[in-house]
Amino acid sequence: MGVKKAATIAARSLIHGRPHHAQWFITRKCNYKCLDCNIWKEQDENEMSTEEIKRGMDVLRDAGIVELVLSGGNPLLRDDIGEIIDYATERFVITVYDNGSLAEKKIDLLRNVDFVALSIDSLDEEKQNFIKNVSGAWKSAMQAVEVLQKEGIKVSVAPTISQMNLYEIVNLTNYFTNKGIPVWYGLYSYDKPESSNQLFRIGSPNDEFIITDKEAMVKLCDTLMEMKKINKQILMTDKLLKILRSFYAEGKRTWNCKALQSFLVVDHLGRVAGCHNQTFAGSIFDLPKNWKNEKFNTQREQYKTCTQCMYLCYVFYSIYGSPSGHLSLAREQWKNASLLLKK
Numbered sequence: 001m002g003v004k005k006a007a008t009i010a011a012r013s014l015i016h017g018r019p020h021h022a023q024w025f026i027t028r029k030c031n032y033k034c035l036d037c038n039i040w041k042e043q044d045e046n047e048m049s050t051e052e053i054k055r056g057m058d059v060l061r062d063a064g065i066v067e068l069v070l071s072g073g074n075p076l077l078r079d080d081i082g083e084i085i086d087y088a089t090e091r092f093v094i095t096v097y098d099n100g101s102l103a104e105k106k107i108d109l110l111r112n113v114d115f116v117a118l119s120i121d122s123l124d125e126e127k128q129n130f131i132k133n134v135s136g137a138w139k140s141a142m143q144a145v146e147v148l149q150k151e152g153i154k155v156s157v158a159p160t161i162s163q164m165n166l167y168e169i170v171n172l173t174n175y176f177t178n179k180g181i182p183v184w185y186g187l188y189s190y191d192k193p194e195s196s197n198q199l200f201r202i203g204s205p206n207d208e209f210i211i212t213d214k215e216a217m218v219k220l221c222d223t224l225m226e227m228k229k230i231n232k233q234i235l236m237t238d239k240l241l242k243i244l245r246s247f248y249a250e251g252k253r254t255w256n257c258k259a260l261q262s263f264l265v266v267d268h269l270g271r272v273a274g275c276h277n278q279t280f281a282g283s284i285f286d287l288p289k290n291w292k293n294e295k296f297n298t299q300r301e302q303y304k305t306c307t308q309c310m311y312l313c314y315v316f317y318s319i320y321g322s323p324s325g326h327l328s329l330a331r332e333q334w335k336n337a338s339l340l341l342k343k
């Protein structure tokens with residue numbers, strides 16, 4: 001990241017009362033059929049044009065967004081993804097998700113991305129192919145990690161922790177971090193079918209994925225906290241791991257949600273919501289006039305006490321979404337931040 005971009009982004013992250021994180025699901029198309037996901041079942045050919053997305057990104061920048069995650073479906077399926085990435089990298093710290101199928105093919109478009117996150121849930125070929133519901137998924141993802149790293153692209157691995165892979169997360173973490181590849185985690189969650197008001201559904205209910213061995217989950221949090229003392233490639237913070245630990249050890253939620261306050265999501269049609277579980281709150285182009293209105297204020301007050309989900313990205317945005325949060329993150333993650341700035 002250039003010094004100029006780092007400086008403008010740092011300045012933006014210290015302004016109070018603005019959202020700092022946005023996740024933009026720029027397409028509903030996906031080439032995989034993961035067993036823990038609902039998105040591929042509700043694909044939509046409609047999506048915003050390149051110009052609309054660029055205009056939307058200007059709105060997000062002016063609103064205060066510092067970090068933009070481009071996801072989907074698979075965002076790399078869009079023909080204009082190169083143009084979108086180029087526009088985004090000039091304005092935000094960006095993360096681009098891929099299921100491991102397209103990153104290598106589109107490698108030249110990813111050279112300036114701050115984080116390319118590949119979803120690899122298992123080192124076991126058969127298991128990864130089973131979870132992704134696609135034969136060859138493991139091979140292409142493992143090869144993509146290797147090639148991207150060799151080419152100097154900032155690639156990381158993002159497994160979703162579930163009962164399917166709970167006992168191998170430590171091994172998987174060691175495997176990649178020993179190669180100098182950072183690891184960040186998702187947590188399997190599913191959206192309740194009856195929540196019909198929500199923007200869209202991501203997690204699909206599947207008994208095989210629901211974490212039943214809570215003791216093992218607590219132990220995993222303890223082990224990762226221990227490993228983090230010497231392994232700086234584990235991108236999960238202690239604060240986040242402690243929240244996860246309390247949730248599984250005592251069934252306690254020790255975080256308050258800041259949806260529509262420090263973070264928001266945008267769908268493939270440019271609709272904004274606090275999170276994907278919540279109702280549509282307006283178009284991205286109306287964000288400046290809506291941000292301080294009564295409807296938004298009422299919604300963000302409701303979300304503060306919402307206990308509906310434990311999606312780790314939303315927990316993360318909630319606990320680090322304020323200027324003081326950014327400073328504490330910088331303190332805890334200083335080595336990672338330095339790595340990013342050196343790029």
Ligand code: SF4
Pocket residue numbers: 030031032033034037038039040072073074099
């Ligand atoms: S988890 Fe990602 S890759 Fe898998 S089906 Fe859902 S959107 Fe596609």
Ligand code: SF4
Pocket residue numbers: 257258259274275276277278303306307308309310311314
């Ligand atoms: S806790 Fe927050 S992120 Fe989760 S469903 Fe509720 S409002 Fe959305």
